[in-house]
Structure formats: structure tokens, C-alpha cells
Amino acid sequence: MSKTNLIELxxxxxxxxxxxxxxxxxxxxxxPLSLAAAEAALATEEKLLAVVTQRGEExxxxxxxxxxxxxxxxxxxxxxxxxxxxxxxxxxxQGQERLRFVSFTAERPYLKAMVEVLPDxxxxxxPEIEALRRNIDALVQKALxxxxxxxxxxxxxIVSAADTVNLSYFLASVLDLGTxxxxxxxxxxxxxxxxxxxxxxLAREVEVLEIRSKIxxxxxxQLGKTQRDYILRExxxxxxxxxxxxxxxxxxxxxxxxxxxxxxxxxxxRTEAERxxxxxxxxxxxxxxxxxxxxxxxxxxxxxxMIATDDSLDLINAREVLDADHYDLDDIKERILEHLAVIKLxxxxxxxxxxxxxxxxxxxxxxxxxxxxxxxxxxxxMSLGGIRDEAELRGHRRTYxxxxxxxxxxxxxxAGVNNPVMMLDEVDKLGMDFRGDPASALLExxxxxxxxxxxxxxLDLPFNLTSVFFIATANTLQPIPPALRDRMEVIRLSGxxxxxxxxxxxxxxxxxxxxEAGLREDQLQVDDDTLAAIIARYTREAGVRQLERTxxxxxxxxxxxxxxxxxxxxxxxxxxxxxxLGHESFFHEVARELLPPGVATGLAVTEMGGEVLFxxxxxxxxxxxLTLTGQLGDVMQESAKAAHSYLWSHxxxxxxxxxxxxxxxxxxxxxxAGATPxxxxxxxxxxxxxxxSLCLGRPVKGDTxxxxxxxxxxxxxxxxxxxxxxxxxxxxxxxxxxxxxxxxQDLKDVPPEALADLKVTLVDTxxxxxxxxxxxxxxxxxxxxxxxxxxxxxxxxxxxxPGRPSELGFEGTEQ
Amino acid sequence: xxxxxVLIRRYAGEVKYRRPSGPLWEPAADIxxxxxGWVIKLDLAGVRPxxxxxLIVGDELIVRGVRRDSFINEGWSYYQLEIxxxxxxxxxxxxxxxxxxxxxxESREGWLxxxxxxxx
Numbered sequence: 001m002s003k004t005n006l007i008e009l010x011x012x013x014x015x016x017x018x019x020x021x022x023x024x025x026x027x028x029x030x031x032p033l034s035l036a037a038a039e040a041a042l043a044t045e046e047k048l049l050a051v052v053t054q055r056g057e058e059x060x061x062x063x064x065x066x067x068x069x070x071x072x073x074x075x076x077x078x079x080x081x082x083x084x085x086x087x088x089x090x091x092x093x094q095g096q097e098r099l100r101f102v103s104f105t106a107e108r109p110y111l112k113a114m115v116e117v118l119p120d121x122x123x124x125x126x127p128e129i130e131a132l133r134r135n136i137d138a139l140v141q142k143a144l145x146x147x148x149x150x151x152x153x154x155x156x157x158i159v160s161a162a163d164t165v166n167l168s169y170f171l172a173s174v175l176d177l178g179t180x181x182x183x184x185x186x187x188x189x190x191x192x193x194x195x196x197x198x199x200x201x202l203a204r205e206v207e208v209l210e211i212r213s214k215i216x217x218x219x220x221x222q223l224g225k226t227q228r229d230y231i232l233r234e235x236x237x238x239x240x241x242x243x244x245x246x247x248x249x250x251x252x253x254x255x256x257x258x259x260x261x262x263x264x265x266x267x268x269x270r271t272e273a274e275r276x277x278x279x280x281x282x283x284x285x286x287x288x289x290x291x292x293x294x295x296x297x298x299x300x301x302x303x304x305x306m307i308a309t310d311d312s313l314d315l316i317n318a319r320e321v322l323d324a325d326h327y328d329l330d331d332i333k334e335r336i337l338e339h340l341a342v343i344k345l346x347x348x349x350x351x352x353x354x355x356x357x358x359x360x361x362x363x364x365x366x367x368x369x370x371x372x373x374x375x376x377x378x379x380x381x382m383s384l385g386g387i388r389d390e391a392e393l394r395g396h397r398r399t400y401x402x403x404x405x406x407x408x409x410x411x412x413x414x415a416g417v418n419n420p421v422m423m424l425d426e427v428d429k430l431g432m433d434f435r436g437d438p439a440s441a442l443l444e445x446x447x448x449x450x451x452x453x454x455x456x457x458x459l460d461l462p463f464n465l466t467s468v469f470f471i472a473t474a475n476t477l478q479p480i481p482p483a484l485r486d487r488m489e490v491i492r493l494s495g496x497x498x499x500x501x502x503x504x505x506x507x508x509x510x511x512x513x514x515x516e517a518g519l520r521e522d523q524l525q526v527d528d529d530t531l532a533a534i535i536a537r538y539t540r541e542a543g544v545r546q547l548e549r550t551x552x553x554x555x556x557x558x559x560x561x562x563x564x565x566x567x568x569x570x571x572x573x574x575x576x577x578x579x580x581l582g583h584e585s586f587f588h589e590v591a592r593e594l595l596p597p598g599v600a601t602g603l604a605v606t607e608m609g610g611e612v613l614f615x616x617x618x619x620x621x622x623x624x625x626l627t628l629t630g631q632l633g634d635v636m637q638e639s640a641k642a643a644h645s646y647l648w649s650h651x652x653x654x655x656x657x658x659x660x661x662x663x664x665x666x667x668x669x670x671x672x673a674g675a676t677p678x679x680x681x682x683x684x685x686x687x688x689x690x691x692x693s694l695c696l697g698r699p700v701k702g703d704t705x706x707x708x709x710x711x712x713x714x715x716x717x718x719x720x721x722x723x724x725x726x727x728x729x730x731x732x733x734x735x736x737x738x739x740x741x742x743x744x745q746d747l748k749d750v751p752p753e754a755l756a757d758l759k760v761t762l763v764d765t766x767x768x769x770x771x772x773x774x775x776x777x778x779x780x781x782x783x784x785x786x787x788x789x790x791x792x793x794x795x796x797x798x799x800x801x802p803g804r805p806s807e808l809g810f811e812g813t814e815q
Numbered sequence: 816x817x818x819x820x821v822l823i824r825r826y827a828g829e830v831k832y833r834r835p836s837g838p839l840w841e842p843a844a845d846i847x848x849x850x851x852g853w854v855i856k857l858d859l860a861g862v863r864p865x866x867x868x869x870l871i872v873g874d875e876l877i878v879r880g881v882r883r884d885s886f887i888n889e890g891w892s893y894y895q896l897e898i899x900x901x902x903x904x905x906x907x908x909x910x911x912x913x914x915x916x917x918x919x920x921e922s923r924e925g926w927l928x929x930x931x932x933x934x935x
Contacts, residue, residue: 044884048901080896
């Protein structure tokens with residue numbers, strides 16, 4: 001109670017701990033010096049003791065020099081001797097005040113010192129202190145959140161603590177800060193100093209706690225997942241054992257081994273399969289490679305390495321099948337039969353690689369199917385349109401995740417035999433990009449000298465493709481790389497003539513559509529005239545798809561009427577077509593009887609078959625040179641330049657007296673329809689005729705169409721697509737066709753009924769050509785009226801009027 | 816049983832009473848409400864009346880002092896210690912107008928008893 005400055009107290013040195021004012025602390029006393037000090041304190045009236053932390057913890061008999069100089073005065077609240085060992089005391093002491101050791105008065109039997117009681121740290125009230133207080137509060141809250149096991153009493157004690165100094169002392173005794181830090185806190189003389197220290201310690205402590213809790217969480221999570229997997233797996237094993245199943249990986253390996261033994265495999269493949277199987281057996285089923293190898297083995301086992309169908313070599317039957325499916329196409333049917341004959345004589349022969357080229361709808365794809373049927377082979381079709389990646393055809397190497405064999409191997413697995421008819425559809429629409437060139441991959445597949453050991457990237461084993469009957473289809477040959485074109489036997493399927501279409505409609509399309517519509521055969525009857533009218537007025541195409549759709553539409557209309565019970569049997573006449581199909585959809589680009597000077601009728605082939613097109617030319621007074629429009633390709637432009645140059649240079653021989661027109665005027669050549677790209681040299685004769693007509697002011701004969709390439713020296717060279725062009729000319733109502741003489745043989749392909757309607761004139765030179773195509777000079781003036789009288793049935797077409805060439809109808813090309 | 820009067824000191828409200836630093840132990844107290852006022856009984860066995868102090872500070876009654884262990888003799892040693900010695904202090908606040916109250920205290924049978932008589 002006395003407030004003397006100096007008092008003498010027994011000293012109890014502490015190891016590893018600091019006792020702060022205020023707190024209750026348990027102490028175990030065992031060292032003789034400490035025991036003596038505790039006994040001495042107990043023998044006093046007030047049970048007071050000075051405790052102080054020693055600097056080195058190993059020191060069992062600390063000297064005054066080994067102690068800090070600031071300690072704590074404590075009162076012994078409870079004392080208990082350890083049961084069975086009375087030389088150890090358990091004390092509970094309560095800290096009271098801080099002390100400074102002034103001098104030690106004794107070292108034996110216990111340390112004794114004169115001490116000065118230090119005042120409580122001075123409370124301050126500056127903004128800094130307030131900030132520190134709040135920060136400490138926040139940190140304490142955070143720390144409490146991270147320590148789930150703090151008893152609720154302590155929690156509420158901490159939260160409700162009003163005095164930050166006492167709170168700091170309490171926290172210091174609770175937290176494990178380390179002796180040095182705790183001593184520093186005890187020695188702080190002002191609240192500011194104490195709080196600054198406490199704040200830094202707490203911040204560090206909170207950080208440690210956060211990291212600890214993070215680590216603990218992660219470990220927990222990791223452990224949890226591994227443990228769960230393990231338990232589930234063990235359970236599965238137990239279940240399987242109970243069910244009498246052996247371990248799954250073992251069972252799988254055994255199954256695969258059996259399949260490998262049973263399968264018909266070439267030696268090389270068998271060796272590889274067994275090697276992979278051995279690898280598989282060594283792997284646990286959870287290994288990522290396990291599934292890769294298993295899938296690979298399954299692919300090997302599923303492929304028809306040695307399985308083939310027997311070809312049916314009955315030539316008569318084959319011909320019947322082909323005829324039943326397709327009209328005409330004699331060339332192709334013949335080619336198939338030849339091949340069957342060769343197989344009959346030499347079973348080891350290599351299958352041919354055919355390429356069908358022709359416009360859409362002429363039956364290329366379905367022809368492949370009937371070839372397969374006629375030979376008794378399986379049919380597999382893959383569309384190559386839009387494939388840009390070489391790996392699509394040849395597969396990805398097995399090292400890639402999700403790798404698969406290419407389309408060829410996949411098709412073979414689907415077919416289940418190694419000699420199917422494999423159709424490579426739309427081979428002209430293969431793409432190409434940075435991932436490689438699929439057309440080049442096809443080179444290997446389609447080369448009979450290489451494809452006996454085709455290596456897919458995925459399988460990496462040679463597969464013999466020689467028995468596969470490859471058929472490629474394309475609309476045009478142009479985009480196919482020459483190397484690839486060279487490997488295939490190209491068979492052209494040109495468009496059908498109207499007569500052919502009529503036959504096809506009668507034999508195949510009409511019966512099929514009647515059946516589709518659910519009608520009886522006698523319920524819809526269409527005669528030939530009506531079919532011809534449908535073909536001419538409602539379709540425009542080289543093939544027959546549009547025709548089939550139109551017939552289908554007709555059949556459905558009839559089906560509707562039958563369902564409404566408006567009648568039982570319908571015989572359609574061509575006059576009634578408008579009632580069923582609406583207004584006719586097309587009138588073909590027809591011959592213009594009345595051509596102004598400078599316009600000529602040319603013939604072209606498109607993917608849709610032949611077309612009639614007009615070449616229009618005009619002078620551009622005051623300008624120079626040649627202007628070409630209408631999306632003309634390079635070859636066509638050059639052809640126009642050649643025509644221009646020829647006329648200019650040969651004007652004297654040709655009898656033109658108007659050469660100065662070329663000197664003074666530029667020329668514009670336009671080919672409608674302007675949006676459709678056109679190319680090729682075959683418009684040469686038409687361009688030269690148009691230009692000559694322009695020059696001379698004599699119109700080109702309106703009923704005459706022409707095709708042919710021209711040279712600068714005035715020769716007319718042969719061109720392709722004669723059949724399609726002649727058919728188009730006839731369809732357009734042209735009466736006369738002027739062709740290069742060297743194309744004479746091609747006329748054999750043209751159906752005779754088409755030739756019967758047309759007059760064909762063959763020419764060798766441009767001079768001959770112009771004689772045939774231009775109207776004679778004398779009758780030029782009366783031409784307009786006399787022409788009208790010659791063909792009175794056709795009304796004039798608005799586009800025919802000179803000066804308005806942009807309105808010239810040419811709608812057919814866009815189909 | 817000895818009855819001894821205990822000195823009571825009053826401090827005016829303005830005087831700043833400074834609590835001694837460090838925590839002290841607190842004796843247990845019973846408080847009775849009587850017809851005259853209040854009786855407070857504190858468990859303070861073994862405390863000499865000389866070592867006791869009763870103060871009125873502001874609106875609080877403060878009992879403080881020190882319990883000394885004078886029982887121990889030369890040659891004795893503790894085997895077990897459960898009674899708390901040393902300084903103690905207990906502050907009690909009751910709804911009473913201290914300025915008007917008549918306060919008297921006595922030490923009896925180990926208790927300290929404080930009688931508070933409130934004037935009407």
C-alpha cells in the first residue's frame with residue numbers, strides 16, 4: 001500500500017515468458033533459486049514477488065546481469081505443490097505493476113533486489129493514438145476471425161476491452177509473440193510507444209494467421225479430394241470383387257488380347273498391336289495414356305485389314321442395275337463393265353480411280369451408288385467440300401489430345417471391308433490454308449503406285465487401299481490441282497438435253513414423286529407434251545433436280561385434291577399447268593431477231609450447262625483504247641484485245657473502209673449479266689463479230705450464235721463444251737450455229753434431234769466467220785422491217801432497243 | 816467479537832481520485848436494502864481495521880485496503896495457498912444521494928459492514 005519509491009522484493013527469474021500487469025499467469029517453479037524466492041515471498045504478509053525475464057533461456061542459475069532490468073510485481077494468488085514431488089511449485093500469480101530493478105541486494109539463497117515501481121504507461125489522446133487504437137481493434141477482429149477456437153469468454157473480454165493499454169498487455173500474454181517482443185512491450189513507457197509496437201506485432205501475427213489458414217485450407221482440400229477418390233476406387237474394387245469380376249484393367253487387357261488373337265491382321269499390324277497391349281498392361285487405368293492406347297487398339301481391331309466383299313461378276317446383271325438407276329450415260333456404264341471384265345480375268349487388278357465432272361443434278365453421286373450396287377460392293381461417301389485441313393484426311397498423330405484417324409480410315413471402318421466403292425464428293429471444293437493442303441494428301445491416297453501402303457498419321461501403320469474403288473466428283477476440273485487431276489480418269493457428264501430430261505422424268509422422276517406423294521400410279525397421269533412443257537417453262541438447269549422438285553410440286557397439288565375428294569384420277573394437260581404450278585418461271589434467253597450493230601450472240605458453258613450470252617460493243621468517241629466490263633476473266637479480256645487488234649490491223653483486207661473509227665474512238669465491250677464472272681477464250685468469234693458489226697454498221701444476224709477461239713492471224717480455233725452450247729442455242733431458239741471446223745467431231749455427241757433443228761456452219765478463218773455472221777450490206781436499210789416479218793411470232797424484247805444495253809435480259813446465268 | 820469502527824473519508828465530487836495502478840483483487844459483497852437505507856456486507860476476513868479504508872468518491876462507495884498474512888511463523892512453509900492477500904479494492908454504486916446520507920461502518924466477525932441511512 002505504501003508509496004515509497006524503492007522496495008525490496010524477492011526476484012523470480014522467468015524463462016521464455018513475460019508477465020504483464022493485470023493478467024493472471026500460471027507459473028511452474030522448479031529451479032532451486034526460484035523455489036527459494038517463491039518460498040520467501042509466501043512467507044511475507046502480502047505475498048509479493050518481483051518477476052523478470054532472463055535474457056538467455058538455458059541459464060539455470062541466472063545472475064543479475066542475465067536479467068532484463070524491467071520486470072513486474074506480482075502477487076501470488078494460489079499455490080499448490082505438485083503431487084508426489086514437493087520440490088515443484090505451481091503458482092498462479094497476478095501481475096500488478098511494472099518494476100525497474102535498481103540494485104540487487106542478494107544472490108543467495110535467492111535473488112533479492114531493490115526495485116522502483118514504475119507508473120502505468122502515460123495515456124495520451126492524440127489523433128495518432130486514436131488511429132492506432134482503431135487499427136489495433138480492426139486487426140484484433142481479423143485475428144479473432146481467423147482463430148476459430150478462441151473461447152467465447154476471451155472473445156467477449158477482448159471485444160469489450162475499453163483500455164487499449166490493458167488490452168495490449170492481455171493480447172501480448174495470449175499471443176505467442178516471442179520473449180524479445182513481449183519484453184519490448186513491457187518496457188514501453190508511453191501509450192504511443194506501446195501501441196506502435198503492438199500494432200506492428202499484431203499486423204505480422206494476422207498475416208501469419210492468414211497464411212496459416214490458407215495453407216490449412218489448401219491441404220484440407222487436397223487431402224479431401226485424394227481421400228475421396230481413393231475411397232471410391234476401393235469401394236468399386238470391393239463391389240467388383242463381390243460380383244465376381246476381376247479388376248477392370250486386367251479384364252480389359254485380357255479382352256483385347258483375345259480380340260487381337262482372333263482378328264485377321266497383317267504381321268506388321270499384329271506385332272504393333274501386341275507391343276501396345278503390353279504397354280497397356282503395365283499402365284494403371286487412371287494413367288492418361290491408358291485410354292489413348294486402348295482407343296488405338298480398338299481402332300486397329302475395328303479396321304478391315306483383310307476383309308473384303310466378293311465382287312459380283314455377272315456382267316448382264318450389272319448392266320441391268322446400272323440401266324435401272326440411270327438413263328443413258330453409256331460411256332460410264334461401259335467403263336464399269338470393262339472393269340468388271342478385267343477383274344474377272346485378273347482378280348489382282350487395281351481398282352480404277354474415276355472422276356466424274358459435270359454440272360449439279362446430273363446424277364454423279366447416285367451413279368456412284370449404283371456402281372457399288374452393280375458390283376456388289378459396299379458404298380462409302382465422304383464430302384470433301386470445304387475441308388481445309390490435311391489432318392481431316394490423314395488424321396492427327398497420336399500424341400495430340402483427342403486425335404483421331406482421318407476420314408479415309410474412318411470410312412473404311414464404317415464400311416467394314418477393304419474394297420468399298422468410296423466416293424470423294426466435291427473434290428473441286430477442297431480448301432487450303434496454313435494447316436496444310438488436303439489436295440496433296442489426296443495424291444497419296446489416289447495414286448495406285450503408293451496407296452498399297454497408305455499411312456494414316458494416327459495409325460502409323462500401312463493400310464492397303466488398292467482394292468478401294470475411288471470415285472471423285474467435281475463440278476469443274478479447273479480448281480483441281482494438275483497433279484491430282486492427272487491421277488484420275490476424268491469422265492465428263494454434260495447436261496441433259498430436253499429429250500433426255502423427258503425420258504428421265506418419265507422413267508424415274510414421275511414414278512418416284514407419285515410414290516412420295518402417296519398417290520397410286522394411275523391417279524396422276526402426265527403425258528409427254530406436258531412433261532416437255534414443264535421442262536421448258538418451269539426449269540432451267542443442266543441436271544434434273546429442279547425438274548424433280550417441280551414434278552414433286554405437281555404431285556403434291558394432286559395429292560391435295562385427292563385428299564379433298566375433288567377427284568380420283570387426274571390427267572394433266574399442258575394447258576392446265578398454270579393452274580397447278582403457277583406462272584411459268586422461265587423464258588429462256590432467246591434469240592433476239594433484231595440485233596443493233598455491235599451486238600453478237602455467243603455461246604458459253606457454265607456449271608449449269610450451256611448458255612446463250614450477248615456481246616455488246618460500242619464506240620466511245622474521244623477516248624482511246626479498249627474498255628472491258630462484265631466481270632471478264634484474264635483469258636476473255638485477252639481474247640477481246642486480240643479481236644480488237646485483229647480487226648484494226650486487217651481492216652483493209654476485210655474491206656472495211658472505216659479504219660479511222662478505230663483510230664479516233666475507244667471501244668467498250670460489255671458482256672451481261674455483269675454480276676456473273678465469265679472467262680475463257682471461246683467468246684473470241686462472238687467478240688470479233690460484234691466489233692466488225694460495230695465498225696461496219698451492219699448488224700449481226702439475230703438467229704445466229706457462235707463460239708470459237710480466234711488468233712491474231714485470223715484463224716478460228718476449236719473450243720470445248722460443244723454439246724452443252726448447241727443444246728443451249730437450240731433451247732434459245734437460235735436457228736444457226738457457227739462453230740470452228742476443228743470441232744466437227746464433237747457434233748457426234750450432240751443428240752441428233754437437236755441437230756435436226758439447227759443449221760451448223762463450220763468455219764476456219766475469221767474472214768469466213770464474218771461472212772456467215774454479218775448481215776449483207778445491201779439489205780441493211782430494210783433489215784429491221786424484213787426481220788420482223790420473217791419471225792412474226794416473237795414479240796420484240798424491250799432490251800433489244802439500242803442504247804439501253806443495261807436492261808438486256810440474261811437472268812438464266814445466276815441459277 | 817470485536818466491533819471496530821472504520822474511518823470513512825469523503826471526497827468532494829470535483830476531486831480526482833486516482834486509482835492505484837495495476838489490478839487488485841476484489842472482495843465479495845452483499846447489499847441489503849433496509850427500511851432506513853442500505854447495508855453493505857463485504858467478505859474481508861483477516862483484514863485489520865487499520866488496513867481498511869472506506870471512501871465516498873463521486874457517486875461511488877469505495878472500499879480498499881490490504882490483507883496481510885500475519886499468521887505465518889518462523890520455520891513454517893506453505894503447502895497450499897488459496898486465500899488472496901495483498902491489496903484489494905471494491906467500488907460499489909447504489910442509487911442513493913451520498914451527500915445527504917449518513918454512513919457508518921464497523922468490522923465484525925470477519926465482515927466489514929457499512930450502514931447507509933438515507934434521509935427522507
